Amino acid sequence: MTALPPAADRLALRGDLLDFTGTPAWGRVDDPAVRFRPDHWLLVEGSRVVGVSATDPGDGWQREDHQGRLILPGFIDTHVHSPQLDVIASYGTELLDWLNTYTFPAEQRYADPLVAQAGAERFLDALLAHGTTAAVVYPTVHKVSADALFDAAARRGMRLITGKVLMDRHAPDGLRDDVSEAERDCRALIERHHGRDRLAYAVTVRFAPTSTPEQLAMAGRLCREDASLYMQTHVAENRSEVDWVARLFPDARSYLDVYDRVGLLHPRSVLAHGIWLDDQDHAVLARTGAQIAHCPSSNLFLGSGLFDWPRAQAAGVRLSVASDVGGGTSLSTQRTLADGYKVQALNGQRLTAWCGLHAATLGASQALGLSEEIGHFGMDTLADVCIWDWAHGTVADHRLSLARELHEKVFAWITLSDERNLVASYVAGRARYRRSP
Structure with missing residues (x-):
């Protein structure tokens, strides 16, 4: 360079x-x-x-x-994991094995401030070298990893939405927080970064299985207290994951309902994947204004399933596209959209260049409430x-x-x-x- x-x-x-x-x-x-x-x-x-x-x-x-x-x-990447550059292109697993075998060990290293800072710098420079100038990003459970991402983005003048990951169960040592500690960290990060320069805070629930009902309730409370906050999480990516959520939350109508009942669905909510949702789930997304970040490269690589874009769009669901690195195999939006075309082709549909590019530019900015900016x-x-x-x-x-x-x-x-x-x-x-x- x-x-x-x-x-x-x-x-x-x-x-x-x-x-x-x-x-x-x-x-x-x-x-x-x-x-x-x-x-x-x-x-x-x-x-x-x-x-x-x-x-x-x-x-x-x-x-x-x-x-x-x-x-x-x-380009605007609405779902990507900064620390997972360390495990991109890893072999042979689907979602739940992927997390335990590759992702969680990589994320444990980000408790070290030097690792977190170097990772943030490398990640944001890689985004820019792929034509992505704004992103909704997962760091790790460590407060220092979110601080590092925010500070590195501010130095580059980038629009960045991120927040400390919430996980208080079903994760290894070094990657679990607790409800009170997590709330203190979130509030400190919000106070320091939210609304500074082009930065915004996202209440970041890893996914329903790694948060207790108490932690999910705390996350919902943060969202209700400040409507300017974003929320990011995963939903209905993989059938085994959906089955696990049903066992963990037997009172919920669906995976999506776990989030809805605690107030995590609102116009600034970004939910990655959304493959295994039904018509009632789509109606809830349309009602609340929450968006699905479609991650075709990751869905193909991990064998998660085929997202039905026209069905969700017809239901009034807001959509964007995302790389989901490292489940996805490239930070390139073009490669992501090319895989998006293949996903829809397997569903008997054809994704035009216009629908794809719109979802990575104007459509993404509208879904994030940022169309006056980018x-x-x-x-x-x-x-x-x-x-x-x-x-x-x-x-x-x-x-x-x-x-x-x-x-x-x-x-x-x-x-x-x-x-x-x-x-x-x-x-x-x-x-x-x-x-x-």
Whole structure:
């Protein structure tokens, strides 16, 4: 990675601008929600987008000419685990074995402040090098791991949503807290970080089996006391997990109901996976405004199941897409979306490039209540922007040359591209990653 220059007061980026003005319809490839402005200039003053120009804005701007390249809003990863970079691409388990064999041993190391700090720095730099400029992140149960992530994100100017993981049972020594200790840590972290710079706190329940009913009630109480807090957890990822939850919570109607009855479902709730939910669960999600973070790469890699995107969308459930590294196998949003296409194909459906990209940009920002800040190129949004090569390598170059219309071109880009296509990542108007020449 090359040394990065200081931020410009007035920056103009030339390229093919692509974003969304609404929600694309399922299966439609010529959708009016798509806003494509080829060979335009994106104008940034300080940290914010101030306009788009079809012509060169002139000498009053620091101009970067990326003609023939794709310019997108920075991707928003709504479910990813910082410490699991240590175990990405580990062999041979499904969800519950994955946690015990790989994840929990890796997370125990993050009690060490030096490990937590190095892990946070490595993780956030990796996000930026994959075109992700905002994220909803799991650290570990250790307060120091959340502090490290918040502080590292603040230094980079990133929009980051995270919070100390809550686990007071069914976890090994060194990864369990208790209700009173966890509440003290949460309140201290909220006081220090929530609302500072571009940081927000998420009440972070690992998943229902690793929290006692008392801890879940405490988490719900935190959410009710402050509606600006986020909540993140997992739900209905794997059939064995669903069966376990049913045994642990026999009074609950469903896995999702465990969270609903303690007040953990609200418009700032992010629930990863949601594969094994029924129609009543979908109605609850629609009523409460909670979103599902769909993690196709992880679902395929761990053999968890096939998420039914159009069924959930038809029920009014808000959706985003997420890498779920390290259950997922890459921080690349393009690879995640390519796997999303395969999941829907196995369900007899076809995910368009527009539905996929929307769920990683404008759709994700809307689901998080952040569409006035990120996810598109509207006036006065923060300039979280990424510049991409349309093609990288002989095969992609040839495929691009044969593309007949925009959707075909963008779908091929999603399918054939990855972080090697990334030229630069801007966070609030400042270059935070540039590809080495």
